[in-house]
Amino acid sequence: MAKTVAQQKAIPGPGLDPQLARRLLGTMLLIRRFEEKAAEAYTLGKIGGFLHLYIGEEAVAAGATSALRPDDYAISAYREHGHCLAKGADPRRMMAELFGRRDGLSKGKGGSMHLFDRSVNFLGGHAIVGAHLPLAAGVGLAIKYDGRDQVVVCYFGDGAVAQGEFHESLNLAALWKLPVIYLCENNRYAMGTSTERALAQTEIWKFGQTYGIASERVDGMDVDGDLEVRPDVRDRVRAGGRHGRSCRARRRRPGGRPGARRSDAVAHRGGHLPVPRPLDARPRGSGLPDQGGSRAREAA
Amino acid sequence: MAVMTYREALNMALREEMRRDGRVFVIGEEVGLYEGAYKVTQGLLKEFGPRRVVDTPICESGFTGVGIGAAMVGLRPVVEMMTFNFAIIALDQIVNTAAKLHYMSGGQFNVPIVIRGPGGPAAQLAAQHSQSMETYFYHVPGLKVVRPTTPMDAKGLLKSSIRDDNPVIFIESETLYPVKGEVPEDPDFVIPLGKAVVRREGKDVTVIAYMGMMYRAMEVAEDLAKEGLSVELVDPRTLRPMDTETIIGSVRKTHRLVVVEAGAGFAGMGSEIASFVTEQAFDDLDAPVERVTGANAPMPYARNLEKLKTPSKDKIAAAVRRVCGANGG
Numbered sequence: 001m002a003k004t005v006a007q008q009k010a011i012p013g014p015g016l017d018p019q020l021a022r023r024l025l026g027t028m029l030l031i032r033r034f035e036e037k038a039a040e041a042y043t044l045g046k047i048g049g050f051l052h053l054y055i056g057e058e059a060v061a062a063g064a065t066s067a068l069r070p071d072d073y074a075i076s077a078y079r080e081h082g083h084c085l086a087k088g089a090d091p092r093r094m095m096a097e098l099f100g101r102r103d104g105l106s107k108g109k110g111g112s113m114h115l116f117d118r119s120v121n122f123l124g125g126h127a128i129v130g131a132h133l134p135l136a137a138g139v140g141l142a143i144k145y146d147g148r149d150q151v152v153v154c155y156f157g158d159g160a161v162a163q164g165e166f167h168e169s170l171n172l173a174a175l176w177k178l179p180v181i182y183l184c185e186n187n188r189y190a191m192g193t194s195t196e197r198a199l200a201q202t203e204i205w206k207f208g209q210t211y212g213i214a215s216e217r218v219d220g221m222d223v224d225g226d227l228e229v230r231p232d233v234r235d236r237v238r239a240g241g242r243h244g245r246s247c248r249a250r251r252r253r254p255g256g257r258p259g260a261r262r263s264d265a266v267a268h269r270g271g272h273l274p275v276p277r278p279l280d281a282r283p284r285g286s287g288l289p290d291q292g293g294s295r296a297r298e299a300a
Numbered sequence: 301m302a303v304m305t306y307r308e309a310l311n312m313a314l315r316e317e318m319r320r321d322g323r324v325f326v327i328g329e330e331v332g333l334y335e336g337a338y339k340v341t342q343g344l345l346k347e348f349g350p351r352r353v354v355d356t357p358i359c360e361s362g363f364t365g366v367g368i369g370a371a372m373v374g375l376r377p378v379v380e381m382m383t384f385n386f387a388i389i390a391l392d393q394i395v396n397t398a399a400k401l402h403y404m405s406g407g408q409f410n411v412p413i414v415i416r417g418p419g420g421p422a423a424q425l426a427a428q429h430s431q432s433m434e435t436y437f438y439h440v441p442g443l444k445v446v447r448p449t450t451p452m453d454a455k456g457l458l459k460s461s462i463r464d465d466n467p468v469i470f471i472e473s474e475t476l477y478p479v480k481g482e483v484p485e486d487p488d489f490v491i492p493l494g495k496a497v498v499r500r501e502g503k504d505v506t507v508i509a510y511m512g513m514m515y516r517a518m519e520v521a522e523d524l525a526k527e528g529l530s531v532e533l534v535d536p537r538t539l540r541p542m543d544t545e546t547i548i549g550s551v552r553k554t555h556r557l558v559v560v561e562a563g564a565g566f567a568g569m570g571s572e573i574a575s576f577v578t579e580q581a582f583d584d585l586d587a588p589v590e591r592v593t594g595a596n597a598p599m600p601y602a603r604n605l606e607k608l609k610t611p612s613k614d615k616i617a618a619a620v621r622r623v624c625g626a627n628g629g
Contacts (some may be wrong), residue, residue, distance in 0.1 A: 073373070106407035116405035124371060126407065134362045135397065138369020145325070145351060145372070145375060168362025195610050 012014070024066060024223055028058040030272075031082040033262035034091055038081070038112075039097055042107030047098045051112050054082035059223035059274045060185050061086035064153055065208040067233070073143075073152040075123040075136050077187075078113035083155050084125070089117040124150075129190075133182075136171045140178030151179045151237045159190025160208065162198055179237045182208065185220065223274045309451040309475040310416075312342045313458035314378065316487045318348055321376060324462055327354040327367055327384055328380030328417075337382045338418060338477055364390035364415065371411045378462060382473050384419030385432040391436065398467040399442030407579075409459050414461045416470035419597060420511055421562050421610050423475060430606075431601035432563030437469045438540040441461065444468045445539040449514045451481035453537055455493030463491060469596040473511050496543035502532030505624055506550040508573060510535050511559040513611060517560055520616045529624055537570060547573065548581050555586040560611055563592030592625040601602050606615050 016024075035053045042051045054061070065074070065086035076083040085091060089105065089196045097104030098112050105117050106125075113127040123139065125219070126132035136154035143150050160166050162186070173180045184204050188195050208215030222232075318324045318498040325348075330337050330354040332345040345353040360381065367377035367524065381387045387394065394415060402410045419433040438445040446461055446468060448454040461468035481533070498522055499514065509517040516534050521531035534550050536542055551557050557577055559570035570591035577589060592611045599609055 013386070044594045050550075075369075105406065106404060106408070109406050110404040116408050118405075118408040120501040123369075123409070124401070126397065128392055131392055131397060132366065134365020134393065136374065137362070138371070139373050140369075141366055142370040142373045145370070164359075165361055165365065168359040171357065172362055172366060205582070216359035253382035 009035075016276055021227075024059075024062045024276050027062040027065070027086050028223070030091065031058045032060065034085060034095070035081060038095070041095075041098070047112065048100065049111055049113075050078070051098070052079040052081075054079055057185055057220065058082055059186065060220045061155075063223050064155075064181075064183055067243055068153065069150070071121060072150050073123055073139050074124065074155070075132050075139065075152060076155040077129065077132060077157060077160065078125070078127040079157065080115055080125055080155070084115045084117060084122050087117070087122045088120040089115070115243045130160040130165040132156070133160065133163075133165050133166070133169035134172070136180050136182070137173045137176075137178055140173055140180040141176065143179055144176070146190065149179075151181055153183055155182045155183050155185060157190065158184060158186040158188065158195050158204060160196070161185075161204055162190075167207070167211075170208065170211040170213060174213050179203070181233065181237055182213070209231050219272050223276055301482045301544060303480055304483050305477065306448075306451045306472070306479045307338065307340055307482070309313065309455040309481075309483045310458055310472065311342055311344075312483070312485075313455045314341065314344060317345060317462045318352060319457055320343070320487065322377045322464075323374060324378065325352040325354060325370075326378045326380065327356060327363055329356055329358055329363075329382050331355060336380070336520065340472075340477075341380065360386050360389040360395040361393055365397070365422070365456045367413050367415075368393060368401070368411055369508050371398075371413045372401065372409050374504060376462060378416060381415060381417030381472075382497065383429055384417050385429050385431050387415065387433060387469075388436070390415075391571045393565075394437070394443070394467070394469070395440050399440050402466060403442060410465050410469050414458070414459070414463045414464075414468045414470055415513070416461075417472065418477070418517070420473050420476045421475075421594070421606070424601055424606055425474070425599070425601055426601040427598040432561065432594070434469070434471055435539050435563055435568055438569075442467065443540065446470045446493065446537065447510045447539060447583055448537060449476070449499075449510050451483050451534050452478065453468040453491060453497075453535075453561050455483050456489055457493065460493050462608070463490070468493070475512055479515075490607045491537070493538045494541040494543055496536045497547070498533055499531060499614045500531065500533040501601070502530040502554065504530045504532075504554055505556040505558060505620055506532045506534055506547075506554045507558045507560060507616070507620065508534045508536065508547065510537065510539075515560055515561045516611070516613055517616055520613050524620060529620065530626065531620060541592075542572075544576055544580070548577065551577055551581050552584045552585040555584055558590045558592060558616070559625055560592045560616055560619075561594070562610055563594050564596050565591055566596065568593055577607065590619040590623050592619045 031054055035055045041047045047109055063083040074083055074087050093105045097240055100108040102108050114125040116124045136152050139152040186204055205215040205217045312494050331341040332353040335342040355579055364379055367379040370377050398411045398413055421430045434445050434447060446457050448457045461470050507517050513590055517533055521533055524531055532550055532554055559573050560572050561569045574589040595609045600606055
């Protein structure tokens with residue numbers, strides 16, 4: 001089973017607990033290695049269809065999940081391997097799903113874009129851009145209906161922002177005060193279309209503000225500087241708020257289609273793994289074996 | 301048994317199921333304070349409160365998605381479409397999400413949702429409010445599609461739909477809401493999905509129809525009885541899954557079949573019925589299957605044109621006479 005960082009008590013800001021830092025790095029490395037292996041199998045033709053890799057965005061899923069409780073929900077689009085791994089799904093069953101095997105999470109019926117894991121409250125795996133945002137509001141409604149204190153984190157890309165359902169979902173969640181955290185992974189490109197060519201307002205977090213949702217922009221490449229969902233955010237949402245976050249992230253791999261070409265702009269963006277600061281200072285007092293840190297740098 | 305309108309029967313079904321199961325809730329435009337555009341949800345807000353009777357702004361895709369999300373984690377939403385024509389706005393949520401989650405999650409999640417509202421030809425509602433929307437849905441694996449003709453069916457089938465663990469498309473009719481009929485008051489009364497009913501026994505020809513077309517076909521059957529033609533009327537009630545057994549059984553008895561549908565005929569219900577009857581009972585047919593369908597055009601507004609667009613009693617009677625006359629009768 002994959003180690004999850006879900007139960008860790010996170011401390012926001014640079015004073016990150018070394019234990020948590022280690023777990024965050026572990027989650028990020030797990031995602032990176034999983035995706036590298038998936039890319040290899042895709043090249044070999046063992047994985048079919050579309051394969052949307054999360055390489056370059058690992059810090060977002062690791063950071064966001066670190067502030068969640070295991071019984072909180074997460075829902076995502078089709079670049080969801082990292083979210084599913086971070087939530088605690090078994091990487092072997094995930095890889096089996098990509099291979100179309102019956103021991104896969106969805107018995108081989110879903111594939112890369114439709115990963116679901118009920119045992120860790122991971123709600124998919126949705127491949128129509130923007131369509132899962134109303135679902136997140138529905139999960140929030142059910143939590144409130146039952147008087148529970150969970151939250152749902154809804155990951156989506158900048159490409160979903162131009163869809164009507166983004167706005168419908170934010171409006172309903174704000175109107176009904178649903179416990180939803182909207183987390184935009186803004187890697188600045190929806191396939192080949194940059195946010196500048198797609199959105200009249202490229203400061204995506206401002207859309208949240210418009211709907212009266214506390215919103216902010218954070219650096220998705222700075223895992224410890226600003227955890228993607230800080231515990232105080234989670235607690236506020238649990239208490240009846242909503243929250244929107246727009247993370248700047250960098251997708252290193254191009255889209256998921258066979259033969260997809262990376263545009264020059266996409267090719268020149270980075271894909272380094274952000275090493276948590278307490279670990280980056282290794283070996284001085286991090287308590288981390290040398291190997292861990294050096295492997296992280298290798299991935300950079 | 302009590303005599304009540306189709307509208308009251310639906311209201312009774314909602315009320316009984318909401319009393320029976322705290323997870324059942326109603327969501328849609330004007331369902332609460334306004335008590336429903338067609339008053340199907342009348343009194344529900346008063347009895348169950350705003351937690352379980354949720355008014356939404358105008359955003360069919362959004363609130364249908366909300367229903368699906370809530371259903372994924374244990375609730376049993378009944379989503380009202382003010383008219384089913386508006387469900388096209390939510391078609392992606394219904395087809396791509398509700399119908400597929402159970403399958404593509406390998407059975408981990410199911411979506412016990414009912415999407416209900418009126419559809420089909422009404423009274424001069426024109427092109428965008430008069431469509432027979434069932435055709436858009438019964439093509440999709442993962443959806444059940446119900447069209448209840450009588451008040452009794454409205455109650456019994458809606459209750460079964462709410463109790464079903466998978467998505468059900470439940471299409472009522474503006475023109476049937478005031479129709480009265482006998483309805484069992486027993487809260488345990490349900491009609492199973494996927495069961496057709498023989499509304500009138502006959503021996504010469506089988507006519508399949510539902511909703512307003514069934515009432516029209518019933519009048520035709522009474523008229524033709526005076527000419528000595530014995531018409532058997534079958535109402536499928538659930539279009540998917542369809543009760544092919546009852547239909548085939550009736551065709552084996554009468555050897556002739558006419559299908560009546562209000563919507564345009566191309567790739568319609570009649571095409572599907574003609575197809576499986578031909579596949580399964582070809583040797584029993586004494587005449588080609590006839591279809592009486594709406595004209596291949598959008599619904600016009602003018603009353604006389606609207607009448608021309610929908611299958612009339614004359615057209616139904618003519619089709620019945622043709623199949624009965626074929627092969628020497």
